[in-house]
Amino acid sequence: MSDFSLQATSRTPAIHLNTADMTLVISGESYPEDVRQFYTTINEQLAVYFTTKPERLDVAIKLTYFNSGSARALMELLDQLDEAAEKGVKIIVNWYCDPDDDITREFAEDIAADIRATSVNILDLDGDPD
Amino acid sequence: MEFERFFKFSQLLLRDEFVLSYSGYVSEDILEAVGDTLRQRLENHARDGRQIRNVFSIFVELMQNIIRYGVDGPQPGPADSEKPSFGIVMVSENNGTMDVIAGNFVSNDEAAMLQQKMAFLRDKTREELRGLYRQQLRDTPDGRSKGASLGLIEIARRSTLPINFEFTRTSDDLSFFMIRATV
Numbered sequence: 001m002s003d004f005s006l007q008a009t010s011r012t013p014a015i016h017l018n019t020a021d022m023t024l025v026i027s028g029e030s031y032p033e034d035v036r037q038f039y040t041t042i043n044e045q046l047a048v049y050f051t052t053k054p055e056r057l058d059v060a061i062k063l064t065y066f067n068s069g070s071a072r073a074l075m076e077l078l079d080q081l082d083e084a085a086e087k088g089v090k091i092i093v094n095w096y097c098d099p100d101d102d103i104t105r106e107f108a109e110d111i112a113a114d115i116r117a118t119s120v121n122i123l124d125l126d127g128d129p130d
Numbered sequence: 131m132e133f134e135r136f137f138k139f140s141q142l143l144l145r146d147e148f149v150l151s152y153s154g155y156v157s158e159d160i161l162e163a164v165g166d167t168l169r170q171r172l173e174n175h176a177r178d179g180r181q182i183r184n185v186f187s188i189f190v191e192l193m194q195n196i197i198r199y200g201v202d203g204p205q206p207g208p209a210d211s212e213k214p215s216f217g218i219v220m221v222s223e224n225n226g227t228m229d230v231i232a233g234n235f236v237s238n239d240e241a242a243m244l245q246q247k248m249a250f251l252r253d254k255t256r257e258e259l260r261g262l263y264r265q266q267l268r269d270t271p272d273g274r275s276k277g278a279s280l281g282l283i284e285i286a287r288r289s290t291l292p293i294n295f296e297f298t299r300t301s302d303d304l305s306f307f308m309i310r311a312t313v
Contacts, residue, residue, distance in 0.1 A: 011162065031190055033158040065183060067190050068280040075267050100180045103287050110264045 001052055004045040012038055013063060017045055019052070024059045030066035030074075039073035043080055056090040057081070061108075062125060064098060071107060078111050078118070085117035093118055096125040147223040149175050155214040156200065156234075161193040168221060175223050184288040184313040185221060185228050191281040192219060192232040192309065199244070200234035201304070227290070233308040241297050241305035247279070248295045248309070251286045259287045285311050 001019055008014035013028035024046070032038040049057070059081065066074065078093070085091040095112075097105040105122060112120035143151060149171045152164045168189055169182070176182045200215030217234035236244060254262065263283045286293050289311035298306045 010166070033162075065187065067187070067194070068284040069194070071284075072267055072280065098179075098183075100178075101183060103284075106260055107263075110260070110267075114264075114268075 001048050006041075015042055017049060019049060019054070022054055022056050022058060024057055025062070026060070027062035028064065030063055030070040032070070035067075035069040035073050039070075039077060042077065046077075046080055046084075050084045050087075050089065054089060056092075057084070059091065059093040060096065061093065062096045063104075064125070066104075075111055075114075078115055078120075082115040082118045085115075091118045093120045094123055095120055096123050098125045147175075149221040149223055149228065151218070151220040153218040154216070156193055156196045156217045156219075157214065158197065161190065161197070164193070164219070165190060171221075176228070177226055181228065181313055184290075185230055187288050188230045188285050188311045188313065189219065189221065191285050192230065192311075193217075195279075195281050196232065196234045199236055199240055201237055201240075203235045203304075228313045229310055230313070231308065231310045233306055235300070235304045236307050238299065238303060238305055241299075241307060244307060245295075245297055247282060248293070251282060252292050252295070254286065256287070259283055263287065285309070289313060 003019055004015065004017040006012070006015040008028035011029065012032045013026050013030045016023070016025045018024075026042075030038075061074075063070075081091050081093065093112075095108045097108055108120070108122045112122065150164070150168050152160070154160070165186065169186060172182045172185060176185065196215045196217035196219075200217050202214060203216040215234060217232060219230070219232045222229050222231075251259070251262075263280065266280050266283060291312040294310040296308045298308070300306050
């Protein structure tokens, strides 16, 4: 499959799925007018990616703000990744949170506790060179 | 509108340290436009990035709450097939803390349900709210489920004081719902 990219808008994050590097980066802000529609596109692209029997996927989440609707969509995305991980794809999620945003960090921790086969590292957003 | 009424209205608005207020029909476009303005204002008014994030986050959830659950007010609205939601949102500053207040009309049936949800959330601790949020994430995606909606829990989590609310019945069909969060 070819790479999949969406540029960030004021209400939607940038999405970069690089199939050669086996990386997915989600960065920016997320409070789309139609959350379901936006995230369904990503879910579909990931589903296609996983049909290519990839060895791994390194995921970076660098969201500076997301609303509660996006929180649910992110949980579903992580569930999808975890299903692939249970089938043998090596998946690592690096979740970058703003150090002074306790609630987002707690959300990442709670999501990490609910999934089984994926390793989730919670990191400081400022500490990343990107 | 008479100048006298208009003057009273302006005086009310100028009394406190207002960061921003919006009243009228609320749509996703309005949410975006007013949200952008709010962020610019917060750069000048807020203590730090944390306060900006929490105020903005509460604002977004309140506006989306109005879009989802609000109804047209008693005044005749545009003749569109889809009834718009009428609402008021206000952000004011008071000695370093910020109040985010929203008001909108809801049907009396909706008011009864909301009242229960709000009373349930008001006295919850931080950790309890975190647990509720986690539980609700895995629950039915419909905000009208019996549990408090994710958006309301988000507001409660980002408010430093317990959220306050009040309902005023305005007619046989409608109530005015007011909610205040403080950051």
